[in-house]
Amino acid sequence: MLTVETRHAIHQDHAKGMDTEALRKHFLTPGMFAEGEIRLVYTHYDRFVMGGAVPAGKALTLDEVAETRTPSFLDRREMGIVNIGDTGTVTAGGETYTMNNGDVLYLGMGSGAVTFDGAGRFYITSAPAHRTCPTRLVTVADAAEVNLGAAETSNKRTIRQFIHPTVMDSCQLILGYTSLLDGSVWNTMPAHIHDRRMEAYLYFGMAPESRVLHLMGEPKETRHLFIANEEGALSPPWSIHAGAGIGAYTFIWAMAGDNVDYKDVEMLPAEDLL
Ligand SMILES: O=C(O)C(=O)C[C@H](O)C(=O)CO
């Protein structure tokens, strides 16, 4: 079963006046992972799509998605998949890839139908593409590792870059995940914005009762979302995206937009935030 929810782009002047319910309706993406289903969120931020596929031992195929009006979803798109569950397989373009927990699969434009199987919980990201880059399974060992922060500022963390220019080629999708070292709680603090690229987060690896206090909004108009395990957050180009966990968490970040330069950001010292 496939379901697709559309999210329209929101102007910052509109977001400023939103109450908790409206912020959650527009920027939180809960309920993406359901057994036996593929659930997608089609956004109007760079036409980025995020979602989940949980085959639970029964194959699920993603092919035609009415929203794109193309015969097959990947006809004019690329895709990044992260397995946040147990071992499963993804079949596309005549090849079957075994994905262990933490593995990332990049599928180039024109890969055709994508079939998910096994015990995986597959997080799906996709962005429009203009050429076919080679499909590639990227394991943790292949990822580029960046260590940032310090214990004293509670933001000591490891950023693993998978779909990233130093590792492989893609059109506009960049993706990786960030984990916190014991005792650290903050991701992406100091915060930043990048008007050229939207970003989406998926928080996972959390205890059911735990929450991440996710910060969003313009730097001088910050708002927050309390986010539970396996829920996502959409970050418009004008928004910061940062969070502090009330417990352990990891998050997958993915971006689409004008460039694939991870370092191309406007840094915001804490004293610039209101
Ligand atoms: O903890 C961090 O810092 C991040 O993971 C930053 C995100 O990857 C990001 O916002 C990239 O633009």
Ligand SMILES: [Zn+2]
């Ligand atoms: Zn960012």
